Amino acid sequence: MQAGLFLDIVDPWINWTWLSTHIPYVLAAVQEHLTLTAIALVGGLVIALPLGIAARRWTNLHLRPAALTVFGAFYTIPSIALFALLIPYTGLGILTAEIPLVGYNVLILVRNVLVGLDSVPPEVLDAADGMGYRPFARLIRVELPLALPAIFAGLRVATVSTIGIVTITAVIGLGGLGQLILRGLIESFHTPLVVATALCIVLAFLSDLAIALAQRLAVPWARNP
Amino acid sequence: MNRRLGAGWLTAAAVVVLTFVAACGSSGGTGTTSKGTVTVAGFNFPESSVLAELYGQALAHDGYSVNYKLNLGTRKVVAPALQSGQIDIYPGYAASELEYYNNGAGEATADPAATTAKLNTYLAKLNAEALTPSQAFDGNAYAVTKATAARYNLKTLSDLTPIAGELVFGAGPECPTYKFCLPGLSSVYGLHFKQTLTLDTDGPATRAAFKNGSIQVGLVFSSDADLNALGLVVLQDDKHMIAADNVVPVVRTAIATDEVKKVLNNIDANLTTADLVTMNGQVELLHQDADAVASAYLQQHSYFA
């Protein structure tokens, strides 16, 4: 274009000096990132688990198609649009960030809860009934444990997705590692941008691994469905 | 089998709890302060972060407990936040604040003291006040590339009037309705550009647009430190459209004790435009952190205490 007119300010993709002097800053961002993710996962599970169980139990309420449709539609909507819709009502804070994140996770998790519970063989249920388990006890001690592999699989997908979307909450003042990305954009400063993007990927992989390990411990008899 | 299941659930629960603990762990409480808590906010550009840090760190040094909301947004986000009490202080620019609070009535002049006095007549009704303006100044500035300046022999904004129709202008989303932007360029200088691109307010998109030739004229800030390095030159405001955009703290009356006012006024009394340019350079060119830059400046001046 206009070659030679702009003195490109030399800015390496990773300035290791900056990184070594900003470890606490980066770690604080990671911490905020993990907190936002954890809340979204727990929130999603807290809603999805009872919802899935209820949908199977009280089929006359048609909860299954209703939940899948409603949360499925919600899932299609980009997070930034949902944040924008919520800001006038819930302000610039954690609630605005978490409502969409939890909503997305409910879809992923409720699908897996349903699949997991559906996959319990009828012979096992019969046997449990024959052994004298009452419905609630049968749910807790037989059905849910057998559904765990599917639920864990859902948790892995939900976690990785959430970690990526949390970066977008930077536009409402949160963001965790998203704040570093935003800084990289505003200041045309490569290092926080690259470091944050790389760390997101690393965090996603480590979380996936951690949940897979937890699954191995909790359900050692089963592999991924 | 039951024992194993129990162990399994415990493990899963432990993982969740540990995540929480790790995540929430070290945001522990700090010591108590006797003088109270203030929340300092800044606009979403680096200089405002530096100014907010200057105010905040000086107050913290004086014994206040300070919260920061940096990069909060444009004036249209920050000003309402002050009115609603979500923030207590922000570093304003006298003329721009006046034209915001008076709905563009056109009362700002080149005199910082008079402009601030007028500003305070509006702020008083909102339980806020502007303190003493600094001599440090940062207003809208309009830049062109050195090539464009050479091609059309441009030195002042008036030089743009005959050729504005051939040029593309870039600014932020608030420019079309902001007195010292498009409305001012149009009414004072009669500038009607071929096209106006909505980019950002003196941010990376504007710079990128200059770089790839999408715009020939763009909005920058007069205290930007990287203009020369980017090959940009600011056109002189020969008809004095830009009024007294001197740095001035806007504070909520509720926290504007004599002590607070003294700390903030001490900083502004000594702050110069050259200081702003230097600190902007440290942030924009050397990528130093706003809080570190502010801290170094304050320590260099012994916190003006």
Next chain:
Amino acid sequence: MSLLQATWQWLTDPAHWQGIDGIPTRVEEQVHLSLESVAIGALIALPVGIVLGHYGRFGNLAINISNVGRAVPSFGILVIAFQVFGLGDVPIVIALTALAVPPMVTNSYVALREVDPDIKDAARGMGYRGLAQLFRVELPLAVPLIMAGVRTSAVQVVATATLAALIAGGGLGRYIVDGLARSDNPRTLAGALLVAALALATELLLAGLERALVPRGIRLLSASAARRASTFKTA
């Protein structure tokens, strides 16, 4: 006037339906960016996935690439693309294409692997070899799952294209970003509603298209793989 009324007024104002910042222009920009990215992505991803699936090679890579894709933060990729390529459509399309590729690779691979081995045997017995077998037997059977992958990609690309506004791009995200900057709540809300509508419309349109094009006789193979691949959210 309530916020909802003001938003409705914004949406029904004819001035907002014309010009460079008008709704049709913004919708066209977002659709255009998305189409380009999915098309280029498909050109890259489908051949790779199909070939790997046909020969059964690099299975782990093909399946896990969508896990990697899910792990990449779209916001970060967009900003990096902006830093490298500057303003304009190029960085946006590059970033969106990168996000579109993984689910299509995985789905194409799985689609080819899931073809019933008995059918492949029968085809071989009938004289089909190599590429002929691929094109005339395996691919038609794999189409449903491949289309599911394309649909998953497309829906997410349309959603992620909203973020282009954060790097001074066009599209409906412009209303959200500009509205937030100006504290113009009706604009922000209108933008959010339009984005939501576009995302839903894309999903419904492509789902309908899929249902129309895939013969009822061919079931959607391997539901779990399909489910795994369709939970792909980047924005």
